Amino acid sequence: MLAFSDFARSIKTETAFDVLALARRLRTAGRDIIELEIGDSPFPSTPSAVAAAIDALQRDQGHYGPSSGLPEFRQAAADYVRREYGVDVTPENIVPGPGAKPFEQLFCEAFLNPGDHVLVFSPYFPTYPPNIARRGAQMILSPLEERNAFRPNLDDVRRFVQADPKAKAIFLNSPHNPTGSVIPPDDLAAIAELIRDKEIAVLSDEPYDRMVWQGKHSTLLQFPGMLDQCVAVYSFSKSYSMSGWRLGFAVSSERITSMLAKLINTCLSCVPPFTQLAGAAALVNDSAERDRQMSEFRERVFRLADGLDGIPGIRCPRPAGTFYAYANVTEICRSTGLSSHGLAMYLLEGADDQWGVACLGGECFGEAGLGYIRFSCAEPVERLELAVSRIQQALQRKERIRDYLTTHPAYAWTG
Numbered sequence: 001m002l003a004f005s006d007f008a009r010s011i012k013t014e015t016a017f018d019v020l021a022l023a024r025r026l027r028t029a030g031r032d033i034i035e036l037e038i039g040d041s042p043f044p045s046t047p048s049a050v051a052a053a054i055d056a057l058q059r060d061q062g063h064y065g066p067s068s069g070l071p072e073f074r075q076a077a078a079d080y081v082r083r084e085y086g087v088d089v090t091p092e093n094i095v096p097g098p099g100a101k102p103f104e105q106l107f108c109e110a111f112l113n114p115g116d117h118v119l120v121f122s123p124y125f126p127t128y129p130p131n132i133a134r135r136g137a138q139m140i141l142s143p144l145e146e147r148n149a150f151r152p153n154l155d156d157v158r159r160f161v162q163a164d165p166k167a168k169a170i171f172l173n174s175p176h177n178p179t180g181s182v183i184p185p186d187d188l189a190a191i192a193e194l195i196r197d198k199e200i201a202v203l204s205d206e207p208y209d210r211m212v213w214q215g216k217h218s219t220l221l222q223f224p225g226m227l228d229q230c231v232a233v234y235s236f237s238k239s240y241s242m243s244g245w246r247l248g249f250a251v252s253s254e255r256i257t258s259m260l261a262k263l264i265n266t267c268l269s270c271v272p273p274f275t276q277l278a279g280a281a282a283l284v285n286d287s288a289e290r291d292r293q294m295s296e297f298r299e300r301v302f303r304l305a306d307g308l309d310g311i312p313g314i315r316c317p318r319p320a321g322t323f324y325a326y327a328n329v330t331e332i333c334r335s336t337g338l339s340s341h342g343l344a345m346y347l348l349e350g351a352d353d354q355w356g357v358a359c360l361g362g363e364c365f366g367e368a369g370l371g372y373i374r375f376s377c378a379e380p381v382e383r384l385e386l387a388v389s390r391i392q393q394a395l396q397r398k399e400r401i402r403d404y405l406t407t408h409p410a411y412a413w414t415g
Helices: 006-010 015-028 047-058 071-085 102-111 128-134 154-163 185-195 254-267 273-285 287-309 330-336 340-350 381-396 398-407
Strands: 032-035 094-097 117-122 138-143 167-173 201-205 230-235 248-251 324-328 355-358 372-376
Touching: 006 128, 015 032, 015 340, 015 355, 032 381, 047 273, 071 094, 071 248, 071 273, 094 102, 094 254, 102 128, 102 167, 102 201, 102 230, 102 248, 102 254, 117 128, 117 154, 128 138, 138 154, 154 167, 154 185, 167 185, 248 254, 287 324, 287 381, 330 340, 340 355, 340 372, 340 381, 340 398, 355 381, 381 398
Parallel strands: 032 355, 117 138, 117 167, 167 201, 201 230
Antiparallel strands: 094 248, 230 248, 324 372
């Protein structure tokens, strides 16, 4: 039997999709599952995107395109970045990709060598570690703490930049998945000052840029010199409800986008032209529909967070951004003996024979997530309210909790 590589055997899948698969199996078996596990939009893709894709396919735009992207798409994306964030970019500063996630791998290929160190704030998006590991680099973790509103610890950034001889890159994510925090402009300015003119590259992961509920979104690109050190990544999945289209783009200096296009050429050839034309149409025409959907997300996530915060043993402040409620369940974990992941799985499959609530234990996002659960707000408001009610019921069923822990000892609390 052929042996897989050490890297392949070390890979763990994104837990949200594993929980999604189980939730769908339970639904098929007849259970009423409220799905708050996956970060997907419940809304249809915006209308101009759909119309433009149909038109493009009818015009036979289903063939190869340039690896660097269609001129129409690059222009629309550059106009978007200038309009929204005041960053002076041209189409040459844009390169499209199949969603935002692949740029993690492309960024690492562009900048990391084996043994390099990458500063990552924890909890983190679960595909960061494997993409860093692909290059034989090493994560240096800095915890995001609730008492600091989950903002990056600038002292950790300073130590990394000034004292780590292997420091090479930093991963930023704002608005942040899973905590819902937003890095304030002053912190971004401080980070820019610390890394400016140093051999430090930054991946600024910004797929939730239109989901900022307190103030406005800021990007590291807005600060002097950062276009030459930062790759900012955006997605159509959240803002334009186009997750299945697999479309995103990166913004950086022309030198860096040319390298990213070269790497895209070697592994993907190109992003399908009809999806790029759909994205360009969305950027140009669908701002009003986008903002309407974002307003609905804001209402949903606040309602969910407020409901969860009212459950005894749960602390859940309103997020500053994203469509996730990030709940502190440490008190419940300690009293029940379940880990936060175990508690999430109990809510899905163990609390009742007729229904379940699908969500994600914080451990899915690294050890710093222990004691937390992330809830998406992709369901309608009435389903979110029902989820809160069912969670309250589930936590009162002490015997079922004990039985579930007995049959699932791997889910025991170790905090």
